[in-house]
Structure formats: structure tokens, C-alpha cells
Amino acid sequence: MALLETRGLNKRFGGLQVTSDVDLALEAGELHCLIGPNGAGKSTLFRLILGEFPPTSGAVFYDGQDVTRLQPHERIRRGISVKFQVPGIFASLSVAQNLEIALQHHLAGHGLRGEVRRLLGFLNLAGAAAEPAGNLSHGQKQWLEIGMAVSLKPKLLLLDEPTAGMSPEETRATGEMVRALNRDGVTVLAVEHDMAFVRQVATRVTVLHFGRIFAQGSIDAIVADERVAEIYLGRGHGERGAPQPAGGEAKRG
Structure with a gap:
């Protein structure tokens, strides 16, 4: 049974569809990174999981329980903790x-x-x-x-761009901290742009694009996916460490 699961998660703000039918599952003990171009819906999905935004439709399950209607403080009491970007x-x-x-x-x-x-x-x-x-x-x-x-x-730690604004040395040190927490049994979901950090820590990677899950797999599979490189190059020139295609593979972030 997944520790965290979203089922058909949708969020609309007026006429704008921000997340679309997102089915995401994290196993206990996983270290999972969520990546994607700016505007992909990553932060909105993050806040749906935390309970800051109510979904338009769909559900969030944590530790086998439907927590869709619970407030953030109630989810925190059940073992979810969060570190925001700022x-x-x-x-x-x-x-x-x-x-x-x-x-x-x-x-x-x-x-x-x-x-x-x-x-x-x-x-x-x-x-x-x-x-x-x-x-x-x-x-x-x-x-x-x-x-x-x-x-x-916490059982589940949510990290919103934990390395934003950091030097490469600080980024690597942060990665070591996150890996140590994971070894101690903390399941981690990190929204991140820095592919060096993602390479360092991720067990599995999900790519979000236009509010939908675009690709999912190991870091090696994701950086070798030409479609992922294309959406970063086409819509994410400002992303730190975005995958770069070279002979069908992605260079280091």
C-alpha cells in the first residue's frame, strides 16, 4: 500500500485547469522528485497534497486513509511535514x-x-x-x-525546491542531508529544478507538464527521454540544470 496516493486529482482556478487527472503514488521509504517546466503545476500539486488547496475533483490518500478534506494542520498531525521554498x-x-x-x-x-x-x-x-x-x-x-x-x-517530508538559490556545494550538502533522512525511514517528495540534486537523491522521478503526468521512471530513464528534454528546452530555458539532449541522451544537470 502506498504511503501517499493521489487519484484523478484536478484543480481549476476559474477557467484555468492547473492539474489534470494526476495519479501519483509514493511507496513508504521512497525518495521521489517532481520536476517539470515553469507553469507545469508542480507547486499546485504540492499544495493539494498538503491540503492548502481543495481539489476540484479527485482524492488524496495518506497512510491508507482518505485525507482529501482534512486541513493542513490535521495532515501534519498524521505525520506529514513540509519545507517551503522561502x-x-x-x-x-x-x-x-x-x-x-x-x-x-x-x-x-x-x-x-x-x-x-x-x-x-x-x-x-x-x-x-x-x-x-x-x-x-x-x-x-x-x-x-x-x-x-x-x-x-514525519513519515512523509514534502520539500518545495529545497536547493533554490544554493551554491553547488550547498546543493550537494543538502542532498546528503535528504539521503540521510531517507535512510532513517522518512519518505520524501521533493519539487525541484536542479537536476544535479535530482540525480543525487531520487529513487524515482515524475515529470509534470501542463498539469499532467508526462513521464515517470528512474533518473536515468528520465534524462535519456528526448520528450523530457524537448519540454525543458521549449518551455524551460530558465530552469536550473534542465536536461539537455545530446545524441538522444541527457547531459548532467
Whole structure:
């Protein structure tokens, strides 16, 4: 049984069809990346899964239960956590205090302090624990919010462009964090443009185009698909690391 499944998921905004009959399934323990050109409907699908948008039709199942009508906070209580593209940190508080706030409903005393230390080390932020979070670099802010998201001990972690604005070194470090979380049993769905990151982490890749599932498979199959290269080249010149066709195959992102 899939941990997450969407069935015939549709979303219209007025006369605009943004997602069309999306059937997507994630097995428990999977690390799945959702890619596609700008305007493909990736962010809308993400928000349908989280519950921020109600679907026009179709259903969302999580852990065997229909959660289509549940609010985001109800889905979070069931084990879904999310990290959005723009970090939602408390800029004036220290890095450690941000993590304490995320953990305070689950831990206290020595347990809380120990988990904060563990997360600081995992996030490569131990040296910045006392610094105001607003002073962190862009990449460090992204890492801090990943830490805040995983403090909830989710079964399913949703990542919305986790490497946006990062350097190649930060991107690789983020990939290692995500892989480590996955090894610890967290199922991950990441919306991403950076194909280097997708290559590094993905168990399986889904390509969305005009709100529909366009292709799905391993990263090697996706980057070798000339149709995928064509939609990126034709509609995604600004995509970071978009697949580039060369003799029927895709070069590295």
C-alpha cells in the first residue's frame, strides 16, 4: 500500500485547469522528485497534497486513509511535514531557539536540549547555534527550516525546491542531508529544478507538464527521454540544470 496516493486529482482556478487527472503514488521509504517546466503545476500539486488547496475533483490518500478534506494542520498531525521554498524562520531568534520552538511540543528538559544539539550537528549549524537566524546565509536558512520540518518526526517530508538559490556545494550538502533522512525511514517528495540534486537523491522521478503526468521512471530513464528534454528546452530555458539532449541522451544537470 502506498504511503501517499493521489487519484484523478484536478484543480481549476476559474477557467484555468492547473492539474489534470494526476495519479501519483509514493511507496513508504521512497525518495521521489517532481520536476517539470515553469507553469507545469508542480507547486499546485504540492499544495493539494498538503491540503492548502481543495481539489476540484479527485482524492488524496495518506497512510491508507482518505485525507482529501482534512486541513493542513490535521495532515501534519498524521505525520506529514513540509519545507517551503522561502524559509519561514524566526529571524530575530537564535538558530538554537528556532529549533527549540519546533521541538517544544514534543520534548522538554534534557531531551529537548539533546535533540537541539543533534539537529545542529546534522544541519552543519553547530557553530552558528547562538547567532540570530536572520544572519545565516541563504543556504543555512534552508537547512534550518529542514531541521524545523523534521523535528516533527514525519513519515512523509514534502520539500518545495529545497536547493533554490544554493551554491553547488550547498546543493550537494543538502542532498546528503535528504539521503540521510531517507535512510532513517522518512519518505520524501521533493519539487525541484536542479537536476544535479535530482540525480543525487531520487529513487524515482515524475515529470509534470501542463498539469499532467508526462513521464515517470528512474533518473536515468528520465534524462535519456528526448520528450523530457524537448519540454525543458521549449518551455524551460530558465530552469536550473534542465536536461539537455545530446545524441538522444541527457547531459548532467
